[in-house]
Amino acid sequence: MFYHVKDLQFNARVSGPDPRFANLLLQQFGGPNGELKAAMQYFVQAFSAKEPYPDKYDLLMDIATEEFSHLEIVGATIQMLLSGVNGKLKDAADEAEIMELLRGKAAKENVIHEAMVNPHFLVESAGGPVLTDSHGIPWNGTYVNANGDLTVDLRSNIAAESRAKIVYEYLMKFTDDPYVKDTLTFLMTREVAHFQMFQAALETIQPNFPPGILQADPRHSNTYFNMSSGQEARGPWNEGTSPQLGETWRYIEDPIAHVESTNGLIDQNIEGTNRTDALIQKINKDLSRERSEEIKAATTEGENQWSQYVLSGDGEDEPISAKTKTSRAKKSK
Template sequence: MFHHVKELQFNARVSKPDVRFAKLLLEQFGGPNGELKAAMQYFVQAFGCRKAYPAEYDMLMDIATEEFSHLEIVGATIQMLLTGVNGELKNAADESDLNKMLDGKAAKENYIHDAMINPHFFLVSGGTPTLTDSVGNPWNASYIMGMGDLTADLRLNIGAETSAKMVYENLMKFTDDEYVKESLRYLMTREVAHFQMFQAALEGIQPNFPPGILESDPRYSNKYFNMSKGDDFKGPWNEGRSPELKEVWQVIEDPLQHVRATNGLLDEKSKGTERTDATVQQHNKKLSAERKTTVEAATRPENGVMSWSVYEESLQAKSNQNHKG
């Protein structure tokens, strides 16, 4: 159940119209890293963990709902930046008024050029926000990422917050309006907050690596293939122990020769790890059973009926009625 409060979560302000920046800001309204994408991604992901992971479901729904409020902030800011455009586009009697409204900052030729690049924004929407990115590509559901596994989804969300944060950073470079920057700084900061929330939730699920259920093959999980020749570098990605599985990295200096010598890696041997195929299979079965039990216990019908919600007041009323009886 959604309940709309008409005041914005953050008091967005604009000092003056700016048609061009309004167009850029569409990137966070209907773009692949924008607020609608984030809201829908977290909203859809939440369905899969409603019963099995109620705490994480609550978090996902809270953040998804906040992202909708951020979409409202972005939309309101775009509309304020277009102050005058909506009215002047409707003033078909006097074409010169549009240039006057632009205050000389964009000649009519530039305005026509922008309209040709994104005609929906300037010609079809009548000076209101559109669900497109900054060049007019329509928003679509392919932006949404979800794997149905909570540990994988949380990692996807960490990446989504990272991308959105970077877009806000870049947007701030293209406006001198301190009020607009104030809003963008707030929205950017909330991306950082959400990043940490998803990260904390991920750390609370154990085990959470690798994503999903099945462990990796110990013959290949710590192999580093030196696939390029020239200046070779060492780092925590190819020396010492791997950060998650704590296996010793094995550097394959000549991948072609190695692949040929191992019959296309079919004869590869495990090195630098205590994991074996037997222990992997044991852990796979154990975790599979745990996750299956968790989900089935949480989604088991009661008296032959599956219910999505529990209405506390209704239960209390029934309880009171039973006591009176």
Template structure:
């Protein structure tokens, strides 16, 4: 069950109205990297983790709930930045505050342009937060990544926190309001904290690479194909050993020739790989059995109950 505390998690404030930045901030309300996306992603992922990994379920639900509180902070900030525009839109007089904010023909045309750029924000919602991004595109469930496999989901979450952080970094460049900057900095920093939480949770799932249960085919795990012409770049991604499997990279300088010589890579043989093909198949079966038992053993036979009410 959820409880709503009326106090915001962070003391959000604004120094002055700024309708233009309010419209921009919608990106973190209903955008692809926003707080609603994060809340729904972690909330959805938690269901598959509930019985086999109750500790991860607890973490996902805690962070999802905090993301809902961040959504409230963003929405409150947007509302304060609009400075009562919703009420002003109901005032049809030429002396209304919103008309005074946009004095002159250029100002009025600018306001109309903003309304046309995101018609839902001013023309429909009256300046209150709408579940859209900054361009008025409605929020979509397609933003949510949930695969029912924690080693995949947690990596998606790390990426989500990274994208949200950089979005806040960019947004801070578009406001000179010190109070708003403080709010954005808090939200950005919580993305850093969540990133670390997901990293730590992923590390407790061993083995966790490659994601899922099936191992890669050793014929191809350490091949690097030089697929572009011109000056070649070398680095730890194509020379030395691979960072997670510890296999020496095999640099394929002429992919076309190798593909032809190996019957479209079907006849390619493993070279300096951590496992043979048989060993990889054996490990896949072992991990598959282990993960399957973790889930099956956590689910009682017959009647099942989600919660206990002691």
């Protein structure tokens, strides 16, 4: 159940109208790395986590809800940056009004140029946020990544927060409004906070590398192919040991010759690692059983319901969380 509090989470302010920056800010309203994308991604991911990982369900729903509040902050900021535009556009009798608002002919021509790039903005919405990016491309459900495996989804979320953070950094380069910068700084900072939350949640799932369940083939997991000619670069990505599996990197200087000599890598031997085919098969089997049993044990079969309601003190029903149910059950014993 969502409950809307009419005050913003952060008190967004603007110094004055700025239609051009309002258009840029649409990137975080309806763009591929924006607040709606984040809210919907975490919201959708939460469903498959509800029973097997109720703590992660709580995390995803909390952050998804906060992202909706950030969408409201961005929308409110866009609206304030367009303050007066709607009324001026509707004043068909005096076209000079909009020119005055936009500080002269040059500013008006700039806005006309922006309108040509994104005709939905101003021309169709007449001064209100629309679910597009700054080029008028509509928001799309394909922006949402939800794979049903938390080790994958949480990594997608860490990447999503990183991309959103850098977009806010870039946006701050295009405004001199100190109030708008305060708002963007707050939103950028919350991306950093969410990054850490998802990272911490990922660490509670062990093992979590590689993502998913099946392990990597030890014949190929530590092989680096020198796939380009010219000056070569060496670093911890192709020499020494790999950061996750602790295997010794195998640097293949001549990939063509190596592929030919190993019959298209089919006959490549295991080198630089103590992982064997037998060990991999055992880990695959054990981890598959562990994760499967974990989910099955937490999943209700047959008749089911999403929430359990109890009567609150004011006479109204309220949902009771799995954690609360467990603690109350212990007390009743």
